[in-house]
Amino acid sequence: MSSSDARSNAAAYLGLGSVLAAALCTLWLALVGHLDLYINPRYSVFTVVLAAVGVPASIAGLVAIARGYGHTHADEADEPDDAGAHGHATAADEHAADAHEPRPGRGRAVRLVLGGAAAVVTIGVTVAMLVLPPTTLSARTAQQRSVDSATLSNATGSESAVQLLGSEGVDTSEYGVKDWAALIRQTTDTTALVGKQVELTGFVVPGDDGSFTLTRFVISCCAVDAQPVGLGVVTGDGDGAGAGTVPDEGQWVTVRGALAANPDQSADARIVVKAAKITDIAQPEDPYEF
Amino acid sequence: MRVVRGSVLGGRLATPHRVQNLAPNDSPAVPSHGARVRAQPRAGRVTYPVPVTTTTRPPQRTRSLTGPGLVLLAVVVLLGIRLFSPSIGSTGLPDVVQDFLTLAISVVVESLPFVVLGIVLSIVVEVWVPVGALEKVLPQNAFGRRAVISLIGMLFPVCECGNVPLARGLMMRGFTPAEAVTFLVAAPILNPLVIISTAQAFGWSGWILPVRIVGGFVIANLVGWIVAAHRRPADLLLPAFEARCRAAVGAPRGLHRWRQSAAQFGGETATMMPALFVGAGLAAAIQVAVPRSTLVAVGSNPVLSVAAMMLLAMTVSLCSNVDAFFALSFASTFLPGSITAFLIIGPIIDVKMIALLRTTFRVRFLVLLSVVCVLFAGAVGLVMNVLV
Numbered sequence: 195m196s197s198s199d200a201r202s203n204a205a206a207y208l209g210l211g212s213v214l215a216a217a218l219c220t221l222w223l224a225l226v227g228h229l230d231l232y233i234n235p236r237y238s239v240f241t242v243v244l245a246a247v248g249v250p251a252s253i254a255g256l257v258a259i260a261r262g263y264g265h266t267h268a269d270e271a272d273e274p275d276d277a278g279a280h281g282h283a284t285a286a287d288e289h290a291a292d293a294h295e296p297r298p299g300r301g302r303a304v305r306l307v308l309g310g311a312a313a314v315v316t317i318g319v320t321v322a323m324l325v326l327p328p329t330t331l332s333a334r335t336a337q338q339r340s341v342d343s344a345t346l347s348n349a350t351g352s353e354s355a356v357q358l359l360g361s362e363g364v365d366t367s368e369y370g371v372k373d374w375a376a377l378i379r380q381t382t383d384t385t386a387l388v389g390k391q392v393e394l395t396g397f398v399v400p401g402d403d404g405s406f407t408l409t410r411f412v413i414s415c416c417a418v419d420a421q422p423v424g425l426g427v428v429t430g431d432g433d434g435a436g437a438g439t440v441p442d443e444g445q446w447v448t449v450r451g452a453l454a455a456n457p458d459q460s461a462d463a464r465i466v467v468k469a470a471k472i473t474d475i476a477q478p479e480d481p482y483e484f
Numbered sequence: 485m486r487v488v489r490g491s492v493l494g495g496r497l498a499t500p501h502r503v504q505n506l507a508p509n510d511s512p513a514v515p516s517h518g519a520r521v522r523a524q525p526r527a528g529r530v531t532y533p534v535p536v537t538t539t540t541r542p543p544q545r546t547r548s549l550t551g552p553g554l555v556l557l558a559v560v561v562l563l564g565i566r567l568f569s570p571s572i573g574s575t576g577l578p579d580v581v582q583d584f585l586t587l588a589i590s591v592v593v594e595s596l597p598f599v600v601l602g603i604v605l606s607i608v609v610e611v612w613v614p615v616g617a618l619e620k621v622l623p624q625n626a627f628g629r630r631a632v633i634s635l636i637g638m639l640f641p642v643c644e645c646g647n648v649p650l651a652r653g654l655m656m657r658g659f660t661p662a663e664a665v666t667f668l669v670a671a672p673i674l675n676p677l678v679i680i681s682t683a684q685a686f687g688w689s690g691w692i693l694p695v696r697i698v699g700g701f702v703i704a705n706l707v708g709w710i711v712a713a714h715r716r717p718a719d720l721l722l723p724a725f726e727a728r729c730r731a732a733v734g735a736p737r738g739l740h741r742w743r744q745s746a747a748q749f750g751g752e753t754a755t756m757m758p759a760l761f762v763g764a765g766l767a768a769a770i771q772v773a774v775p776r777s778t779l780v781a782v783g784s785n786p787v788l789s790v791a792a793m794m795l796l797a798m799t800v801s802l803c804s805n806v807d808a809f810f811a812l813s814f815a816s817t818f819l820p821g822s823i824t825a826f827l828i829i830g831p832i833i834d835v836k837m838i839a840l841l842r843t844t845f846r847v848r849f850l851v852l853l854s855v856v857c858v859l860f861a862g863a864v865g866l867v868m869n870v871l872v
Contacts, residue, residue, distance in 0.1 A: 202754070203551060209753030211555040212761065216596050218563060223593070232590040234806070244597030247604065255750035256552035258743060312758040315765050319592065322585045324562035329586055332579040339776045414813065415806035417590035418771060421813050 206259055208313055210252040215320045217248035227479070228328045233416045234484050330481045333444035336399050336409050336422040371396045371410040372483045374453075375423040378465045384455070387465055393450045394425065394467070395478060398441045404429050406440045408449055408467065413482045420482065426456060426466035441474060446481075448473045580772055587768035588761075591836065594803060595645045595760055602646025603752045606653025607745045610732070618657070626712060627705075630666045633659075634704040637671025643803045644672035644831050645760065648840045649752050652725070655844075656732040661717040665849075666708030669857075672804040672831035673700025682827065685808035691872050692820055695864060696827045703828065703860045707853060720849035755843045763836030767801040770835065774799070786819055790865035793822040794858065797830035804831035820872055825865030832857045 223229040224242045233241060369377075371394050378387065396408040399422075409424035411417075427449055429440060441447050454468040577585075609618070622629050642650060651668040655661065672678065673696060686692045711717050718726050776796075793814070802810055807830045811823050833854050841850055 202751075205754035205758075206750040207551055207555050209755070209757040210552075210750050211559060212757045213596070213600065213753050214555070215559045215562065216592055217600070218559065220593055220596065222563070222566070229593075232586075232593040237594070237806070241593065241597045244600045248596065248600040251600065251604070251746075251749050252753065253556075254742075254746040255753065256555060258746035259750055260552045309758075312762050316758045316761040319585070319588050319761050319765065321562060323589050323592065324559070325565050326577075326585065327566075328589075329582055331586055332583050334579045335583050335772070412813075414809035415802055416594035418587050418594075418767060418800060419802055419806075419810040421810075 203259060205309075206255065208316060210255045210259075212316050212320045213248050214252040214256075215324055217245040217252065219323045220245040221249070223328060230413075230480060230482065230484075231328045231330060231417070234413050236484075237415070330477065331411055331417060331420055333397055333399050333409070335420070336397075336411065336424075339420075339422050370394065370483050371408060371425055372412050372423050374425055378425070378453075384464050387453050388455055390453045391451075392453060392467060393448065395446065395448045395475065396424065397477075397481075398443055398445045398447060399424065400440055400443050401426065404440065405466070408447070410483045411481070413484055417482075423483075427451070427469050427472075428454070428457065428466050429469050429472065441472065446475050446477045448475050584768050584772045587771050588764045591764035591767055591801065592760065595764070595836070598643050598646035598803065599649065599756055599760055600646075602642050602649040603749060603756065605640060605642065605646070606649040606752065607748050609650065609653040610656050611741055611744050611748060613657075626662075627709075630663055630705055630708040630712075631701075633663050634666050634670035634701055634708070635674060636667055637673075637675040640671060640675065642671065642675070643678070643805045644837055645803070645840055647671045648837075648844065649756055652752070652844055655721075655725075655729050658729075658733040660712070661720055662708045662712035662714075665711050665853075666704050669707050669832055669853075670700055670704030673697065673828070674704075677805045678808075678831070681805055682808040685812040686815070686823075690820070691868060692824050692827065695824050695868060699824070699828045699861070699864050700831075703832070703857060706860065707856055710852065710856065711849075720846055720852075722844060722846055725844050756840065759839045759843050760836070763801065763839035766835040766839065767799065770799045786821070786869040787866065789818050789822040790825045790862055790869065793818055793826040794829045794861060794865070797826045798834045800830075801834040801836035802830060807831070819869045821865040821868030821870075824868055825861045828864060829857055829861040 220229065220241060223232070224238060224245075229235075229238055229241065369392070374392065374394065378384065394408055396410045399407040399409045401407055405426060405428050407424035408427050409422050411420040412423050413420050449467055449469050450471040450473075451467045451469040453465050456464050456466045622632055637647075640647075640650065647668050650671075651664040654667060655664045659667075679693070679697065682693050682696060711720065714720065721729070793811075797807070800810070807827060811826050814826075815823055838850055838854075841853075845853075
């Protein structure tokens with residue numbers, strides 16, 4: 195009895211502790227304005243409200259264990275249930291559950307190992323969540339998700355982009371990498387775009403000789419779905435500072451220049467930015483576009 | 485351990501009506517449990533077995549007080565580290581590890597509110613909704629009953645990760661596994677938030693939205709029917725969970741509902757949170773390890789693109805409330821059928837969901853669910869690609 199109690203209590207500590215930690219972490223991220231490093235701002239309110247529910251609820255759960263209210267419940271939620279929680283289905287596990295008198299030692303050992311592994315993952319990610327500073331995805335992921343390849347189109351911003359074609363008066367100064375990338379991809383007659391002055395910020399994914407892709411991640415829900423979008427930047431024949439040299443991979447830069455036809459005719463993107471000036475900058479506060 | 489379980493179960497089984505509520509045809513399970521109970525010399529004893537408790541009984545009290553304290557302390561200390569030495573760990577981690585952590589944390593941050601909401605709703609269903617109140621409004625006929633249950637999601641705007649605890653709550657109320665499964669499959673598709681976000685992404689016109697809605701309804705009732713037709717639906721549940729349902733159904737409601745709710749929150753988080761973290765870890769690991777470009781390179785092939793989008797849905801583990809926006813970014817190169825297959829399979833089967841479902845169901849059910857859903861979504865996608 196006491197050993198099962200201890201184990202179900204330990205499982206409840208793990209569950210409640212991780213809820214508490216994750217909820218506090220969410221609230222803290224929202225407080226310092228970094229929640230948008232992980233999720234799209236349109237879900238911030240929902241997330242914050244339920245995190246605020248999670249904190250008192252998990253503390254109430256801890257109090258319930260401390261006072262012993264949880265015991266009857268914990269007894270029912272015994273091992274196989276908990277072990278199943280850990281997500282790994284193994285043949286041994288299944289067999290142990292099937293036969294009414296299985297080899298209890300082995301099934302139990304497997305469950306303990308899997309349960310331990312799940313606990314390690316839970317604690318590890320929770321600790322990382324609390325202790326490590328929030329960061330953005332790296333240029334490595336951008337490359338791996340094929341920046342701006344022909345197969346990716348853009349989720350949002352298309353309406354304003356189309357609108358732009360109709361009237362010259364539309365203010366493009368607020369356009370980000372995403373907007374220009376969408377616009378360039380949707381436009382059939384790209385000559386209208388050539389010569390437009392742009393000033394854009396993004397990070398560097400290096401390309402072939404003297405060119406790179408100015409990249410931003412676009413998040414529709416959370417960082418898992420981050421889609422890299424980018425504009426080709428040619429540095430070759432500019433005459434401003436920084437022209438001709440490609441910054442390091444992952445470096446955040448602001449590029450000023452004009453849109454031009456892509457000198458590489460075989461490339462998918464027909465328009466690139468001919469950089470007049472490239473300035474290294476620190477990573478901005480809001481590295482993702484939404 | 486087994487002694488305890490036997491005795492708890494044995495005590496509860498003394499009232500037979502609790503068994504019949506779970507599933508009409510799982511009675512063969514009863515004698516075998518009974519046999520196990522009889523085989524135990526201490527069956528029926530409610531007091532603690534003497535040999536084990538002699539040493540542990542006194543420390544039990546202190547431990548149960550220090551445990552929660554330690555958990556609180558650990559969380560506070562870790563938060564303190566974060567607040568007072570913000571620069572720790574900001575350098576030195578390789579990109580791969582850093583990206584893995586960022587992705588895993590983002591899945592947790594995104595899913596946690598839904599899991600909390602799901603657990604809260606399941607506590608409401610289990611502890612607060614009066615006995616019989618839900619059951620009264622449902623039709624008697626099994627098909628009609630499941631059809632109505634598959635529309636309950638309209639009232640609970642919870643995406644798939646919140647639905648697992650809610651489905652567990654329903655089963656502990658006495659719903660059959662087939663009914664709970666119907667709800668589980670239908671609710672993440674047939675709920676207002678999902679329908680609105682899908683409409684925002686793809687518009688009310690066009691085939692994608694109606695096919696997603698109708699497809700979700702059909703697949704949910706199909707899976708529910710298959711489970712109901714199973715020889716012993718209770719066999720699809722993990723034995724421990726089944727035993728817990730059996731004990732919970734019809735058991736007298738506690739007087740201390742708030743206490744019960746708090747204890748229930750602890751019990752459900754104990755089960756769901758490790759599963760959520762494992763699911764998030766798996767999803768993040770797949771994202772880091774497998775280049776997405778290999779998946780999306782096949783967009784224009786009517787057959788391969790359906791398979792690719794389904795595979796993408798199963799690996800990326802998005803929440804169904806928002807997956808339409810993600811799918812939209814593939815809309816220009818993937819055929820509409822492939823997008824629809826993505827939108828049907830994504831809420832039901834993905835690596836995070838499989839980890840969460842494993843808290844409750846046996847592997848054989850997960851295999852059954854995966855096969856049925858993949859075939860169904862694939863068929864819908866192919867037909868749409870050919871016809872539309």
